[in-house]
Amino acid sequence: MWRRFSRHRGAVAGVVGVALLVILSLGAARISAYDPAVQDWTRRLESPGPDHPLGTDEFGRDVLTRILYGGRISLLAGIAPVVIGSITGIAIGLVAGFLGGRWDLFLMRAMDVLLAFPALFLALAIVGSLGPGLLNVMLAVALVSIPGYARVTRGQVLSVREREFVSAAVVSGAGVGRLMWHHVLPNVMTPLVVQSTLNIGYAILATASLSFLGLGTQPPTADWGTMLANARQYLPEAWWLAVFPGAMIMVSVLAVNLIGEGLRDALGR
Amino acid sequence: MKRHFSSVLIAVVLIITGMHAWASGSPEDTLIPEQTVTIALGGDPSTLDPHRSFNGFVFTVTNQIYETLIHRAPGGELVPELATDWRSINDTTWEFDLREGVVFHDGTPFDAESVRFSIERLLAPETRAIGSFILTMVEEVRVVDEYTVRIVTDRPFAPLPAHLSHPVTAIVSSTAAGGDLGVDPVGTGPFVFESRSSNTDLRLQVNTEYWGGEPSIQRIVFQVVPEAGTQIVALQAGTIDLITDVPPERFESIETDPALSAEQFLGWGSVYLGYNTARGPLADERVRRAIALAIDRRGIIDNLREGMALPAIGMVPDTVFGSETDAAAIPFDPAEARRLLADAGVTPPLSLTLNTFERAETRQLATAIQAQLREIGIELSVEITDYGAFAAATSEPDHGLWLTTWGTVTLDADYTLFALLHSGQRDGDNRSFYADPEVDRMLEEARATADEALRRGLYADIHAAVVRDLPYLTLYYPLSSYAKNDRLVGEEYGFSAISLDLRGARIE
Numbered sequence: 163m164w165r166r167f168s169r170h171r172g173a174v175a176g177v178v179g180v181a182l183l184v185i186l187s188l189g190a191a192r193i194s195a196y197d198p199a200v201q202d203w204t205r206r207l208e209s210p211g212p213d214h215p216l217g218t219d220e221f222g223r224d225v226l227t228r229i230l231y232g233g234r235i236s237l238l239a240g241i242a243p244v245v246i247g248s249i250t251g252i253a254i255g256l257v258a259g260f261l262g263g264r265w266d267l268f269l270m271r272a273m274d275v276l277l278a279f280p281a282l283f284l285a286l287a288i289v290g291s292l293g294p295g296l297l298n299v300m301l302a303v304a305l306v307s308i309p310g311y312a313r314v315t316r317g318q319v320l321s322v323r324e325r326e327f328v329s330a331a332v333v334s335g336a337g338v339g340r341l342m343w344h345h346v347l348p349n350v351m352t353p354l355v356v357q358s359t360l361n362i363g364y365a366i367l368a369t370a371s372l373s374f375l376g377l378g379t380q381p382p383t384a385d386w387g388t389m390l391a392n393a394r395q396y397l398p399e400a401w402w403l404a405v406f407p408g409a410m411i412m413v414s415v416l417a418v419n420l421i422g423e424g425l426r427d428a429l430g431r
Numbered sequence: 432m433k434r435h436f437s438s439v440l441i442a443v444v445l446i447i448t449g450m451h452a453w454a455s456g457s458p459e460d461t462l463i464p465e466q467t468v469t470i471a472l473g474g475d476p477s478t479l480d481p482h483r484s485f486n487g488f489v490f491t492v493t494n495q496i497y498e499t500l501i502h503r504a505p506g507g508e509l510v511p512e513l514a515t516d517w518r519s520i521n522d523t524t525w526e527f528d529l530r531e532g533v534v535f536h537d538g539t540p541f542d543a544e545s546v547r548f549s550i551e552r553l554l555a556p557e558t559r560a561i562g563s564f565i566l567t568m569v570e571e572v573r574v575v576d577e578y579t580v581r582i583v584t585d586r587p588f589a590p591l592p593a594h595l596s597h598p599v600t601a602i603v604s605s606t607a608a609g610g611d612l613g614v615d616p617v618g619t620g621p622f623v624f625e626s627r628s629s630n631t632d633l634r635l636q637v638n639t640e641y642w643g644g645e646p647s648i649q650r651i652v653f654q655v656v657p658e659a660g661t662q663i664v665a666l667q668a669g670t671i672d673l674i675t676d677v678p679p680e681r682f683e684s685i686e687t688d689p690a691l692s693a694e695q696f697l698g699w700g701s702v703y704l705g706y707n708t709a710r711g712p713l714a715d716e717r718v719r720r721a722i723a724l725a726i727d728r729r730g731i732i733d734n735l736r737e738g739m740a741l742p743a744i745g746m747v748p749d750t751v752f753g754s755e756t757d758a759a760a761i762p763f764d765p766a767e768a769r770r771l772l773a774d775a776g777v778t779p780p781l782s783l784t785l786n787t788f789e790r791a792e793t794r795q796l797a798t799a800i801q802a803q804l805r806e807i808g809i810e811l812s813v814e815i816t817d818y819g820a821f822a823a824a825t826s827e828p829d830h831g832l833w834l835t836t837w838g839t840v841t842l843d844a845d846y847t848l849f850a851l852l853h854s855g856q857r858d859g860d861n862r863s864f865y866a867d868p869e870v871d872r873m874l875e876e877a878r879a880t881a882d883e884a885l886r887r888g889l890y891a892d893i894h895a896a897v898v899r900d901l902p903y904l905t906l907y908y909p910l911s912s913y914a915k916n917d918r919l920v921g922e923e924y925g926f927s928a929i930s931l932d933l934r935g936a937r938i939e
Contacts, residue, residue, distance in 0.1 A: 201802045203734035381798040
């Protein structure tokens, strides 16, 4: 499997891209001499130059520094909702699919309710009621991703449940918990790994969208979506404020999706 | 043969184009351009009933349809509109002579009954008018004869004529008010409601029976365009004729465009930082003063607002009666600020919250203030929310700092100072929870007397008390601005879009 993955050019490019993003954002303090929050009003809206390779923003803050620090938030916003959403969704799908009956009915109808709303609108409504902030945005993005995991897991569980090795385990007296954890779960993970990876890209985009609408990070920290939103106002005179954060969102989502596709191909799906 | 054919073809083409030029040549010179003005609105007017709103977008539209007894001229003076003259009879009674021969758009004649009906409707509890506080001092509206009306107040109230120029006091048709004025507005103004399609397009047409003579402009189209950048693109493309509140960073590019012009001038607005004087660390005056000293207000005006604001000492700009006269300005002095904080026994970092609502200007200011307070050891957590959440947060007893904009719409200091400083307003706009018996007394005395010199003196003392106690810190007085396509001429733009007067305007 790893051989197939490593031969997939796109996947390798994706891994390199993600690794680069992680190194850049974690090493922000070493790469840049500036503080992302320190303002210098005498150097507002400077175009990219030797002092500020990606220019300065409306407060005279270094754009490169803000993109690097913002990357931490955007990457976290990509991974955290996927972790929370997948664990919850997989648990729900596992219980619904394996136990069936009333459990199945109740849990899957609840998932259908969530699915009835367009994901981004639902997230918008959730953040609207919880109040703006990064944590709430991540929770909302996590919540709307749960039904997807639950449905895929349940489908897989339904087919695996009837297989001989499960019946064998039942006959040998394994309990429900042990059956689900040791026998069913490992055999349904493959498509879920692929889906989770692809969802990271979606989560980065969704967080950026919500931040763009003013619901995400509060000043002075900024993720790429917030930077993009603030750039709108200065678009005619300061293109660099929008172009660089926009490019970072694009590159990161692309890299993650390439990995996801590589995994899918390598796992023969 | 081929050559022959092509020369015939050329001849035909020449004849056709020649005929076309002849046909369309001359009339163009005498053709009057279509007299339609398209105006960008930054938000959707929720209603067209002036009594049921207190919102600038609503008033921008309703002020073209309805009129008030008294008009605020662009120069600031109060001039006749539906009232031709007015006088104070005694301490609590004002008499108004009304304009004769005015009819509402639905044919109802305008008379003293219309005035009584409109003011009583504004004050009636079932109207649930947010803006009824403008006239709460009115006890009775007495019809003397068909064109004379007396307004009796429950206490002496000098700024009453100024209040009667406020758009919320619009005179409405009593016949039409039986229906829904929010959807079918009927007033006496120069323009008549025509149609409203979806939420983006609202049309008015000229009132041919207007008492002041039919305006040249035949139609006003209001287009809801929330984004300032989009408004500017539409202005440059010629699809919108007039926009308001030009962002500072765009002002120059519009001004230098030969087809457009932009104006900036001192309006009635203030932008202030409020402190909770009742609870928490901000209850200590030294902490409030330290914060005031740490904010470089001059730098904010010159750099972030690109000069589109004036420095402030008091709470209302010079356009307003009763603006501050000679109180001492608080300088920018971070060293002194740190000393005061140490004096107050504050060990940095001090954590405080700042609430504001989502708008380019407030976001910019909150971010700047956050960075400047960090320099003196105050960690400010900024919460930028929608206006509703902001209003709810600042009415909580334990909120901290907040940042907001304010307009002294009546151009009389009473409007702002009473609402923000009187101890009786602590469950209203006095979110600072400021309570000073002497200031209360001066506020009450100033609104009770008609003696202008005495009022000026009292307001000067109140501004001095604000600088002394710091329940609020006015950051600056923003300059109002608007930009237009030069084909629109003759418009009068008072203090904000609310007071846009198109009666003498035309399209050239």
